Amino acid sequence: MGKKIKVFAPATVANVACGYDVLGFAIDSPGDEVVVELKDEPGVEIVAITGDGGKLPTDTTSNTAGVAMQQLIKKTDYEGGAKVWLHKKMPLGSGLGSSAASSAAGAFAMNQLLDKPFTSAELVPFAMEGERLACGAAHADNVAPALMGGFVLIRSYAPLDIVPIDTPESLYCTVIHPQIEVATKDARQILKKDIPLTDAVTQWGNVAGLIAGLYRKDYGLISRSLQDVVIEPVRSLLIPSFGEIKAASLKAGALGCGISGSGPSIFSLCQHQEVALEIAHIQAKIFADMGVTSETYTSAINQNGPIVMK
Incomplete structure (x- = not known):
């Protein structure tokens, strides 16, 4: 070498x-x-x-x-x-x-x-x-x-x-990074230390469903499982217009949309590259209309x- x-x-x-x-x-x-x-x-x-x-x-x-x-x-x-x-x-x-x-x-x-x-x-x-x-x-x-x-x-x-x-070959991701900084340490500190059992059960089911969906290449199951009832409700408050971004992405055909890591980047999983590219355009426009600059990245899952x- x-x-x-x-x-x-x-x-x-x-x-x-x-x-x-x-x-x-x-x-x-x-x-x-x-x-x-x-x-x-x-x-x-x-x-x-x-x-x-x-x-x-x-x-x-x-x-x-x-x-x-x-x-x-x-x-x-x-x-x-x-x-x-x-x-x-x-x-x-x-x-x-x-x-x-x-x-x-x-x-x-x-x-x-x-x-x-x-x-x-x-x-x-x-x-x-x-x-x-x-x-x-x-x-x-x-x-x-x-x-x-x-x-x-x-x-x-x-x-x-x-x-x-295992990941379906046709699974694509769009990520948008708005010019807003969220420190990981700060994003961890705002999380609740205790969660209701009902929320925990929902979250466990979604994790299991997502893994099963990926293995089975079941895009409907993947989509239903990309739900976060524990972390997202708190961290989304740190990202302007997160709800609007998510709603627009799902309407455009995203399987799911959520916060990437501790944010402020937002990811969307899609079944087709064309959908991923369209979602990137939609998300960038929403942030631009707010006066927030952003970068978008679209790719398959890097293996x-x-x-x-x-």
Whole structure:
């Protein structure tokens, strides 16, 4: 593999409506790039960061990619270190797994350079430590799909049990990111600590229905299951016109529409690419009419995870 590598890791949609902290999937774009070069001296050195507006630290212990790489090195007999150039190709605080993409890219690149001592699933705990740094919780619903690609279920955190989920080939996603920032830590703090049993039962049923729908390629079941009665009612208050966006997306043919991660990005799952593109246009116009600029991304479910770039 040599001593230097360039890696792209994709953005991700976490929670997927009913699956708070246990469901996520990868999309084709945006994402993050890292260039990693091995060095003889121990330690991870972040040489430069671009695309972050000067907001991210180059101190390795305070950077998600650096933390993930350090955690990986500790589990090997590698005695050297690495230099890192991080290129942010996605907005910060977007709800699209920005910190996870950096963590995943760093861990994947280091693993490649060390002749792949770990599988993609085995890289997840290293990247989760980057998430712990970013938002105070080592959740895997972003880093697991970012590293493994596709649709992923986190069945358990203790012990960690990650399950890849089959996805229909014609399933497409539209994501819109309005120029509004919602910090993950803040979005977690506003959540209710207790929920009624009836809501919990509804949510369990929707998670099970969504998984079954994906496996069976039953778009009606997928659509009926993309309902969140626990998290969305609270977090949607942080996103202007969320209700209007969701209603317009469903009317245009979306299977479901919800908050991507902690927001403010909104995702919509669709059965056809043409519908996904039309929904992107509709959503962007609603935000534009409010005077809010936005970016839209449309793709199939990314099955690759990180890739080595030339």
